[in-house]
Amino acid sequence: MLDGRIYNFSAGPSMLPEPVLLKVQQELLNCGGSGMSVLEMSHRSKVFDDIINEAVQDVKDVLNVPDNYKILFLHGGASGMFAAIPMNLGGRSGSADYIVSGNFSGQALKEAKKYLKDARNAGSSEADHFNHIPRQDELTLNPDADYVHVCWNNTIFGTTYKYIPDTGNVPLVADMSSSIMSEPVDVSKFAMIYAGVQKNLAPAGLALVIIREDLLGHEMGITPKIWNFKTEAEKNSMLNTPATFQIYMVKMVIDYLKEQGGLEAMKRRNIEKARILYDYLDSQDFYKTSVNPADRSMMNVTFRTGDDELDKEFVAGQAAHGFSNLKGHRLVGGMRASIYNAMPKEGVEALVEYMKEFAAAH
Numbered sequence: 001m002l003d004g005r006i007y008n009f010s011a012g013p014s015m016l017p018e019p020v021l022l023k024v025q026q027e028l029l030n031c032g033g034s035g036m037s038v039l040e041m042s043h044r045s046k047v048f049d050d051i052i053n054e055a056v057q058d059v060k061d062v063l064n065v066p067d068n069y070k071i072l073f074l075h076g077g078a079s080g081m082f083a084a085i086p087m088n089l090g091g092r093s094g095s096a097d098y099i100v101s102g103n104f105s106g107q108a109l110k111e112a113k114k115y116l117k118d119a120r121n122a123g124s125s126e127a128d129h130f131n132h133i134p135r136q137d138e139l140t141l142n143p144d145a146d147y148v149h150v151c152w153n154n155t156i157f158g159t160t161y162k163y164i165p166d167t168g169n170v171p172l173v174a175d176m177s178s179s180i181m182s183e184p185v186d187v188s189k190f191a192m193i194y195a196g197v198q199k200n201l202a203p204a205g206l207a208l209v210i211i212r213e214d215l216l217g218h219e220m221g222i223t224p225k226i227w228n229f230k231t232e233a234e235k236n237s238m239l240n241t242p243a244t245f246q247i248y249m250v251k252m253v254i255d256y257l258k259e260q261g262g263l264e265a266m267k268r269r270n271i272e273k274a275r276i277l278y279d280y281l282d283s284q285d286f287y288k289t290s291v292n293p294a295d296r297s298m299m300n301v302t303f304r305t306g307d308d309e310l311d312k313e314f315v316a317g318q319a320a321h322g323f324s325n326l327k328g329h330r331l332v333g334g335m336r337a338s339i340y341n342a343m344p345k346e347g348v349e350a351l352v353e354y355m356k357e358f359a360a361a362h
């Protein structure tokens, strides 16, 4: 890491790869020979048109997206999609099933209830404080629903799906905000994948949407124009001025991921990083992690000492060790280390050293 930079364990916005930041800095005054910054550039220009087309192609390339899917870049982040999804996909029967595995899936359900007459909680691990992902046999799915919604990686609780729920013929929609591009995904198993880009791809404010074409065109009349998936697909996400800098950053980050060996390489590295932390957690009893081992997230690792005062002391000591953002989410307490693609292995090793030191001192 460059001098003066620290290991930032933030859940989002979070670390971006340094080589990308340096390249962006280099291009900031003159992007693509245009004599201007991407920040100053018309979204109708040839240079920007190339940028958005490359960003779309990059997403398709790294995720092996089948030809019958569209890539959209929409305003409002993942939470915007919590509203846009029922409006766009729930217009037929007005019924949708939500699997509630944590805070964000609960929020998505709450938003859907505003627009659908029958947005159902189809299975939840809330009674167990979201310490696991609901299993297939814990779900009661409606075979006539317009779609089933899941949150793939639970950023706050530190759990993730290791199986793809069987929804029969009902389209499966997944919020992959905190796991997108961390490993390969079989896109064909999902009708729609979406993500707020600030966890693993770019600055905040943008939603990346990957959607199967047959889902387009069933929106409700009240759907805001800028969130009409069909129109946005026809307009290459440029119905109005898109989030140009974020889209440019998505392209830059994915170009870098490709150079690094793509998502297979990311997966290998992410498994290795997560293993360093979980192996340590499993080897001792000073820190506890309440997550079901089979559902552990590779991206967000939650742990606690069991003593709130000690947790506070642990978090207070982070800056002196060159870390930030290790405090757990207010709903969970304790600590959380978010270790997305851009977190180097050395950062995780340094964190485990600090954990050992702190445990020995207490």
Ligand SMILES: *Cc1c(COP(=O)(O)O)cnc(C)c1O
Pocket (backbone or CB within 6 Å): 012, 076, 077, 078, 079, 080, 104, 151, 153, 154, 155, 175, 176, 177, 178, 196, 197, 199, 205
């Ligand atoms: C961060 C996050 C969100 C919220 O994203 P916004 O872009 O802030 O709306 C939603 N879902 C998941 C899984 C997240 O990690």
